[in-house]
Amino acid sequence: MAPMAGTQTHFRACNLCEALCGIRIEVEAGRITSIRGDTEDPFSRGHICPKALALKDLYEDPVRLRHPVRRTATGWEQVSWEEALDAVARRLHETQRAHGKEAVATYLGNPGSHNTGVLLFVPGFLRTLGSRNKYSATSVDQLPHHLASHLMLGHQLLIPIPDLDRTQFLLMLGANPLASNGSMMTAPDVRARLRALQQRGGKVVVVDPRRTETAGIADEHLFIRPGTDALFLFAVLHEVLKAPRLGRLEAFTDGLETVRALAEDFPPERVEGATGIPAADIRRVAAAFAQAETAVCYGRMGVSTQAFGGLCQWLINTLNIVSGNFDREGGALFTRPAFDVVGGPGAIRVGRGGFGRWKSRVRGLPESSGELPVATLADEILTGGAGQVRALVTVAGNPVLSSPNGARLEQALPSLDFMVSLDPYLNETTRHAHYILPPPSPLERSQYDVVFHVFAVRNTARYAPPLFEPGPGAMHDWRILLELQHRLAVLRKGRSVRGALAYQALRRMGTEGILEIGLRAGPYGLRARGLRGSLSLKALRRAPHGVDLGPLKPSLPGRLQTKDRRIHLAPAPFVEDVKRLRELLDGAVVPGPGELLLIGRRHLRDNNSWMHRVPKLMTGKPRCTLMIHPEDAKAAGLEEGDEAVVTSRVGEVSVPVVVTDEVMRGVVSLPHGYGHRRKGMPSTVAAEHAGESLNDLTDEQRVDALSGNAALSGVPVRVSRAQTSRNG
Ligand SMILES: Nc1nc2c(c(=O)[nH]1)N[C@H]1C(S)=C(S)[C@@H](COP(=O)(O)OP(=O)(O)OC[C@H]3O[C@@H](n4cnc5c(=O)[nH]c(N)nc54)[C@H](O)[C@@H]3O)O[C@H]1N2
Ligand SMILES: Nc1nc2c(c(=O)[nH]1)N[C@H]1C(S)=C(S)[C@@H](COP(=O)(O)OP(=O)(O)OC[C@H]3O[C@@H](n4cnc5c(=O)[nH]c(N)nc54)[C@H](O)[C@@H]3O)O[C@H]1N2
Ligand code: SF4
Numbered sequence: 001m002a003p004m005a006g007t008q009t010h011f012r013a014c015n016l017c018e019a020l021c022g023i024r025i026e027v028e029a030g031r032i033t034s035i036r037g038d039t040e041d042p043f044s045r046g047h048i049c050p051k052a053l054a055l056k057d058l059y060e061d062p063v064r065l066r067h068p069v070r071r072t073a074t075g076w077e078q079v080s081w082e083e084a085l086d087a088v089a090r091r092l093h094e095t096q097r098a099h100g101k102e103a104v105a106t107y108l109g110n111p112g113s114h115n116t117g118v119l120l121f122v123p124g125f126l127r128t129l130g131s132r133n134k135y136s137a138t139s140v141d142q143l144p145h146h147l148a149s150h151l152m153l154g155h156q157l158l159i160p161i162p163d164l165d166r167t168q169f170l171l172m173l174g175a176n177p178l179a180s181n182g183s184m185m186t187a188p189d190v191r192a193r194l195r196a197l198q199q200r201g202g203k204v205v206v207v208d209p210r211r212t213e214t215a216g217i218a219d220e221h222l223f224i225r226p227g228t229d230a231l232f233l234f235a236v237l238h239e240v241l242k243a244p245r246l247g248r249l250e251a252f253t254d255g256l257e258t259v260r261a262l263a264e265d266f267p268p269e270r271v272e273g274a275t276g277i278p279a280a281d282i283r284r285v286a287a288a289f290a291q292a293e294t295a296v297c298y299g300r301m302g303v304s305t306q307a308f309g310g311l312c313q314w315l316i317n318t319l320n321i322v323s324g325n326f327d328r329e330g331g332a333l334f335t336r337p338a339f340d341v342v343g344g345p346g347a348i349r350v351g352r353g354g355f356g357r358w359k360s361r362v363r364g365l366p367e368s369s370g371e372l373p374v375a376t377l378a379d380e381i382l383t384g385g386a387g388q389v390r391a392l393v394t395v396a397g398n399p400v401l402s403s404p405n406g407a408r409l410e411q412a413l414p415s416l417d418f419m420v421s422l423d424p425y426l427n428e429t430t431r432h433a434h435y436i437l438p439p440p441s442p443l444e445r446s447q448y449d450v451v452f453h454v455f456a457v458r459n460t461a462r463y464a465p466p467l468f469e470p471g472p473g474a475m476h477d478w479r480i481l482l483e484l485q486h487r488l489a490v491l492r493k494g495r496s497v498r499g500a501l502a503y504q505a506l507r508r509m510g511t512e513g514i515l516e517i518g519l520r521a522g523p524y525g526l527r528a529r530g531l532r533g534s535l536s537l538k539a540l541r542r543a544p545h546g547v548d549l550g551p552l553k554p555s556l557p558g559r560l561q562t563k564d565r566r567i568h569l570a571p572a573p574f575v576e577d578v579k580r581l582r583e584l585l586d587g588a589v590v591p592g593p594g595e596l597l598l599i600g601r602r603h604l605r606d607n608n609s610w611m612h613r614v615p616k617l618m619t620g621k622p623r624c625t626l627m628i629h630p631e632d633a634k635a636a637g638l639e640e641g642d643e644a645v646v647t648s649r650v651g652e653v654s655v656p657v658v659v660t661d662e663v664m665r666g667v668v669s670l671p672h673g674y675g676h677r678r679k680g681m682p683s684t685v686a687a688e689h690a691g692e693s694l695n696d697l698t699d700e701q702r703v704d705a706l707s708g709n710a711a712l713s714g715v716p717v718r719v720s721r722a723q724t725s726r727n728g
């Protein structure tokens with residue numbers, strides 16, 4: 001359909017990060033004239049960030065792929081959908097027939113979790129493929145949250161969410177929501193919510209090796225040596241356990257004595273050397289946490305993607321539980337989303353998860369909820385033998401820039417027999433594909449957030465139809481996945497009436513059909529509210545600013561998913577991993593002589609690896625810089641603006657230096673998501689702001705030995721002045 005004439009106002013939620021901001025888009029004669037915050041959205045109340053405007057750029061971007069392409073010796077060639085889908089299915093099928101099911105690996109990237117169609121149709125595609133070589137951005141991100149929830153509460157997606165709007169004390173580790181806008185804590189306008197917290201007399205304490213934007217507005221900031229948070233958390237727990245207060249939870253919680261015995265070994269004095277946080281400060285924070293009317297501990301990327309990520313998320317939950325702040329207003333609570341993936345009906349329910357049921361072939365890393373750690377994907381491609389990965393499907397991802405030692409993965413990709421990518425762009429990863437199958441841009445599809453309502457600090461629901469009809473011949477992700485799934489099934493088992501009917505039914509239902517089933521069957525659906533009052537797509541269409549379903553409420557033990565309906569405070573995998581943590585006490589983390597510890601960072605106007613192409617987000621000072629403490633800069637002979645060479649076990653990059661006491665001594669910081677200057681990439685705005693990839697320095701061998709999650713934080717590096725750096 002051609003763009004409509006006349007003016008139009010469209011409301012939806014921005015899907016670019018987890019904050020779910022409501023936006024108001026004005027369209028005149030088919031062109032977007034403005035994107036602003038939707039002041040009538042009950043959740044975001046008009047808040048947006050600069051990235052929302054990029055939705056227009058993504059829609060209009062002439063570089064965005066609008067039809068399938070095939071890589072040939074002379075470049076990319078346009079092909080029809082029929083041809084592309086048939087060829088891709090055939091190549092995947094042939095690879096599996098010749099080498100077994102595990103020979104095809106899949107990688108699912110971050111924007112997939114912001115795309116309803118991907119979320120609802122990827123499971124079927126993966127089931128049909130039937131390979132255990134499943135990878136995703138989860139294992140460079142939030143895997144430890146799922147592990148802690150799976151082992152302690154019985155379901156990978158039963159994630160405790162900080163009750164930001166009612167808590168009186170927020171202890172935040174390894175998160176910078178002022179730049180990230182919150183993660184596993186969907187809370188549009190975190191700044192205003194933190195200010196409100198302080199205005200009602202509450203306190204915010206941030207623990208981070210860098211004095212971040214968030215630390216800057218907190219009541220207190222503690223520098224912590226990267227990778228030592230589990231020690232800090234244990235010491236806080238040590239103090240809090242002097243007077244545990246499980247309250248109502250005591251009746252259905254097991255393992256308190258085990259945890260208490262473990263915490264004995266970690267008094268504040270014993271961890272101050274390794275963490276760099278004085279014992280007196282730990283005591284003071286622990287006391288304030290325990291005495292606060294309500295309190296919640298929250299930790300994100302910085303504590304998940306480190307060598308003790310699993311222990312960190314376990315200890316955070318444990319701290320919230322034993323201080324009486326779990327499943328309680330002002331503490332950590334569970335959502336009750338309209339589309340309920342935890343307690344919903346069979347069709348939409350996500351499995352409770354799993355852990356360690358099988359191991360990766362080459363390095364023996366554990367499976368988590370059916371996935372293997374992406375830190376070992378290159379090993380599985382490069383190592384011969386039965387089960388070797390020979391074909392790869394990527395969906396909405398860029399693991400060359402986002403997984404540890406991405407350069408090695410980049411070198412591995414050309415050795416694949418076959419690769420296909422579902423992506424609207426040619427990126428550092430997809431350029432190695434034989435076929436790229438592009439979906440349309442976000443404004444050309446409907447929007448309902450299946451994942452981030454599950455992680456939100458308030459229960460809300462919001463749906464928007466597509467603003468624009470996709471261009472002629474465009475195909476949505478869900479449809480591409482379904483078409484591939486159907487073709488694979490036919491190639492494998494031949495045509496069958498049952499298969500054809502199932503395919504037809506899913507095709508007719510599409511994303512909307514499944515959403516409708518989920519909403520009707522959900523907690524605000526038919527059973528709760530009857531036919532007329534139930535939340536449905538129709539009801540959501542009538543409420544373009546979204547529907548407020550109220551604050552989070554206590555829901556345990558009812559919502560527990562453990563088989564015995566009890567909270568497990570001391571699951572064996574965590575308890576056993578404490579042995580490894582004890583080694584840290586003896587100074588095992590201290591970097592070698594002349595080494596510094598590398599951490600990452602996020603900027604408000606970056607979005608992982610894929611928004612550097614948008615000119616309006618790339619103005620201002622260059623952002624891909626190495627932050628270094630003045631003392632460390634002096635030792636390395638570096639001055640502001642110099643070019644520094646940063647070297648790790650796996651690689652070397654050269655980046656401009658910013659000398660600042662914003663990072664603690666012994667720590668350097670480089671943003672994640674850059675590194676676009678790679679051969680074969682088209683010259684775009686991203687190439688002009690190429691920067692260097694943090695993951696050309698991170699080490700694929702550094703994983704949390706418990707969970708297999710990548711240990712991206714605290715990578716030992718050496719820093720020196722580049723020869724060409726200063727004149728003379
Ligand atoms: N060192 C270090 N590494 C990190 C991180 C870090 O902090 N430090 N962060 C990690 C984290 S948290 C994450 S989530 C990952 C992100 O890493 P990835 O998920 O691997 O990559 P993205 O940069 O998000 O790239 C997303 C790709 O999806 C495409 N895309 C966007 N929308 C759609 C869509 O609707 N459909 C399809 N099919 N494609 C789409 C984009 O064009 C882009 O090419 O990186 C991780 N890596
Ligand atoms: N603007 C923007 N927003 C985003 C994204 C983006 O790329 N750009 N990405 C989105 C995605 S995919 C995600 S997962 C979220 C992530 O959301 P956050 O987790 O809030 O984001 P980060 O900025 O990575 O914050 C990690 C913090 O951990 C600190 N840190 C590093 N190592 C350690 C450590 O060992 N201990 C402690 N205590 N802290 C440490 C870092 O200094 C940093 O401040 O952001 C989302 N939102
Ligand atoms: S904070 Fe996130 S959801 Fe809100 S406008 Fe920015 S990118 Fe979009």
Ligand SMILES: [Mo]
Pocket residue numbers: 110137141
């Ligand atoms: Mo992420």
